[in-house]
Amino acid sequence: MSRIYEGMFLIDNDTVRAGWTGAKSKVIELVQKHGGTIHTARRWDERKLTYPIRHKNRATFLLSYYEVPQENIPHLIRDLDINETVMRYLLLKADAVPDEERKLSEAENATDFVVPEPPADDAPEEREFIPTEYDEDGEPRPVRRPREPREAPKESKEPKESKEPKEVKEPVESAEADGAADKDKKEEAAEPAKPEPALASTETNEDTEKEG
Amino acid sequence: MAFGNTKKPRKLNLGLKPDDPIDYKDLELLTKCVGPQGQIVSRRRSGLNAKGQRALKQAIKRARHIALMPFVG
Structure with missing residues (x-):
């Protein structure tokens, strides 16, 4: 049968x-x-193996559906073991041939179907197996990324540049807002380089407090 | 009032119905059901019933045999 x-x-x-x-x-x-009839046979994929088999890191996968008498299966398995082209095999019982498989195998049999040449055995694989990582609570961890090294010289440069415009603007604004600032302070505000922003702001605050 | 640590592990959203077949070629699904070292996740985590978990185990072991999935790591 x-x-x-x-x-x-x-x-x-x-x-x-x-x-x-x-x-x-x-x-x-x-x-x-062994008395079998092939229903479908197609190239499933060519990919990197997760562990080397016979010192090879890559292999081509052939997926086929076929009908064989049950008595001949042990003989077929023996022949597959001896065969050198077949590195490994997996035989399973199937209820029926899926329709998708029929279509795909027909497409492969067409004349314009081109099979790409397999890459070298040590070629890098694009689709690497990345298992999801879980923390202690059982929630998936985000993908780890390597930290970028900190750049020390940039930090020292930035504050110097940012201070310069503040020195000019702040005293002028504060003087206008208060309205009651002295003439001497207005003169200082007109000269941009000399007064420091922190000192100017404290002076104005003190003055306003005194007046109030 | 504290009732101890009652935090349950979050279930995987596999999107499977109870009687859905699990194929050994469906690597997108199988890689979800595997831990960081390649171990099969428990029923507690996968959320499958006993029959489904057996099917998952079988599929992962078949995928391992033909080097689609790793045994370790």
Whole structure:
């Protein structure tokens, strides 16, 4: 009695570089050798492995749905173990072939479908596995970013520049607002460089208090 | 009045219904259900029922077997 199985095969990238159709046919022939019929077979992905298998860091994933007599499964597994192109496999029972898989495998069989060449084995992976981190309360932690080094010289420069315009403006405004400031103070306000802002403000306050 | 630490861990929003199948190829979902060292989160945290948690465990272990997910780290 035959039934439908789902198979995920990790294929060595060296054989994929020689040609995708050749690499794919090696797996298909293996299934057909044991009396199986292929429903769908497509390139699922090419990605970095989370741990090296046979000293390889990358592999191409072939996803296929096929029908094989149940008695022949142990023989198929034995052949897959011996095979060198298949690095690892996962065989599962399936109820039916999904419709999406049929469409995608048909699209791959089209003539204009181009399989990109797999990158070098030590090429960096864009989609790295980043597990979410949780704190003691069980809430997800925000992604940590490295701190930027503090720049000391900039801080020393900024206050000097900011003080200069204040020295000119503040005494003039305070003098106008009070209205009762002395003539001497107005003369001091006209000269921009000499009086300091802190002193000028304290003087005006004291004067107003005295008057009041 | 203090009633002790009654703070419960926040449940993961997996967006799964009770009988939804969990596929080993659905890495977007599976990576949510894994701790910082790659350990499977508890039912207390995932919020799944016993059947769903078993399906999740099975899916993560299958993904680990074909090197889609790490065993550790």
